[in-house]
Amino acid sequence: MTDGRIGVGIIGCGDVALRTYAPGLAAVADRADVVALFDADPARAAALAERFASYGMPHPRIAPSLDELLADAAIAGVFDLTPAPLHHTITMAAMRAGKSVFSEKPLASTLAEAQEAIAYARAHDLTLLCAPAVMATNRFRWLKHQLSAGWIGRPTLAVGQMANMGPAAWLGYTGDPAVFYSPAVGPVLDTGVYILHAITGLFGPARRVEAFGGIAIPRRTVLIPDRYGEIIEVGAPDHVLIHLDFGENRFGQVLSSFATPRSRAPALEIHAEFGTVSIAQQDWYDLEQPIELLQRDESAASGEAVTAIMPTGPSRAVNLIQAGPEHFIAVLERAEAPLLTAEHAAHVMEIISAVGQSIAEGRAVDISRDVEESRSREVSRKS
Numbered sequence: 169m170t171d172g173r174i175g176v177g178i179i180g181c182g183d184v185a186l187r188t189y190a191p192g193l194a195a196v197a198d199r200a201d202v203v204a205l206f207d208a209d210p211a212r213a214a215a216l217a218e219r220f221a222s223y224g225m226p227h228p229r230i231a232p233s234l235d236e237l238l239a240d241a242a243i244a245g246v247f248d249l250t251p252a253p254l255h256h257t258i259t260m261a262a263m264r265a266g267k268s269v270f271s272e273k274p275l276a277s278t279l280a281e282a283q284e285a286i287a288y289a290r291a292h293d294l295t296l297l298c299a300p301a302v303m304a305t306n307r308f309r310w311l312k313h314q315l316s317a318g319w320i321g322r323p324t325l326a327v328g329q330m331a332n333m334g335p336a337a338w339l340g341y342t343g344d345p346a347v348f349y350s351p352a353v354g355p356v357l358d359t360g361v362y363i364l365h366a367i368t369g370l371f372g373p374a375r376r377v378e379a380f381g382g383i384a385i386p387r388r389t390v391l392i393p394d395r396y397g398e399i400i401e402v403g404a405p406d407h408v409l410i411h412l413d414f415g416e417n418r419f420g421q422v423l424s425s426f427a428t429p430r431s432r433a434p435a436l437e438i439h440a441e442f443g444t445v446s447i448a449q450q451d452w453y454d455l456e457q458p459i460e461l462l463q464r465d466e467s468a469a470s471g472e473a474v475t476a477i478m479p480t481g482p483s484r485a486v487n488l489i490q491a492g493p494e495h496f497i498a499v500l501e502r503a504e505a506p507l508l509t510a511e512h513a514a515h516v517m518e519i520i521s522a523v524g525q526s527i528a529e530g531r532a533v534d535i536s537r538d539v540e541e542s543r544s545r546e547v548s549r550k551s
């Protein structure tokens with residue numbers, strides 16, 4: 169704590185730090201003190217420090233190294249906003265230094281690493297949370313409550329998609345888009361995780377997974393003005409179609425793609441016995457837009473009503489990603505129980521691992537049983 173506020177540090181000061189975490193932390197500046205920043209590129213740390221100062225916040229210290237930042241006693245928790253392949257190493261280093269961690273997704277590169285981080289956090293009584301922040305938004309807190317209250321009957325089907333051309337075609341992107349097409353990332357780990365977190369957050373753990381996937385467009389021209397013309401060789405499937413079985417005749421269907429030029433399909437629809445909730449693609453990150461609810465009433469002849477709903481709740485975040493830092497601060501203050509748990513993130517990683525296995529083996533994969541088997545095969549191969 170510094171001045172009664174939670175002291176935090178940021179590791180990785182790139183696109184998401186500047187674009188989303190900085191305004192997200194500025195919105196809770198009365199509760200969080202950004203003490204220090206570290207980036208492998210000091211210019212990026214300096215730019216982020218300037219951004220905080222531009223919000224009227226104190227200029228955070230720029231740490232000369234990761235270890236130096238982690239040694240700062242004023243820091244209770246860190247945000248790991250580095251590229252995905254670094255998350256596990258940095259998360260473990262931070263926890264070994266006694267810091268709680270909010271990791272950008274994914275939590276780790278393998279399930280074994282995720283389990284190691286979870287076990288370490290539990291053994292040392294540290295908070296370990298992981299993006300995406302879907303379940304901390306007012307929208308999804310409300311949805312979870314309403315669905316479990318049975319208001320629109322039993323939810324039976326979730327259909328979602330995150331489908332675009334990926335960061336090579338995201339003109340405003342300031343990071344390196346190539347990593348997102350590499351085998352270490354791909355569309356499912358990058359954006360499919362939002363939908364997987366949403367569906368499993370509402371339906372509970374998946375039991376069985378079946379998937380198809382492949383590389384549909386193997387070479388990409390980067391369209392971002394500063395990098396225009398760079399070529400990316402695609403190393404991860406860029407179309408991935410996923411079916412999920414939750415048991416008791418409840419199912420999910422997800423399209424995760426970096427090879428879809430445009431789509432007007434919703435980001436997510438939840439179908440229950442007496443209603444459907446729909447969230448438009450363009451409103452997925454924008455929490456100031458309503459979601460749509462269609463309610464069926466079989467006691468009336470034309471018993472259908474469509475309403476736009478603006479869920480309210482404890483979060484002040486106006487952007488989905490910003491609900492993450494806000495929730496981390498609330499958990500460190502002990503004002504909220506953890507919602508964005510590492511255990512949930514690990515289950516989504518289990519699903520993603522099963523997706524890869526299903527694509528490779530051409531069959532449905534039972535979560536837990538098959539994942540356990542392949543994990544023990546992995547362990548015996550290593551030993």
Ligand SMILES: NC(=O)c1ccc[n+]([C@@H]2O[C@H](COP(=O)([O-])OP(=O)(O)OC[C@H]3O[C@@H](n4cnc5c(N)ncnc54)[C@H](O)[C@@H]3O)[C@@H](O)[C@H]2O)c1
Nearest residue numbers: 180181182183184207208209212249250251252272343344
């Ligand atoms: N950009 C977005 O809008 C967005 C949205 C949601 C999630 N994310 C996630 O956030 C993470 C970062 O993505 P980004 O888009 O900001 O990438 P980025 O490349 O713009 O930023 C990453 C930063 O980490 C720094 N870095 C690299 N190695 C480092 C090290 N060893 N120690 C410290 N810093 C190091 C880089 O210099 C860079 O400034 C990824 O996991 C991504 O999936 C990004």
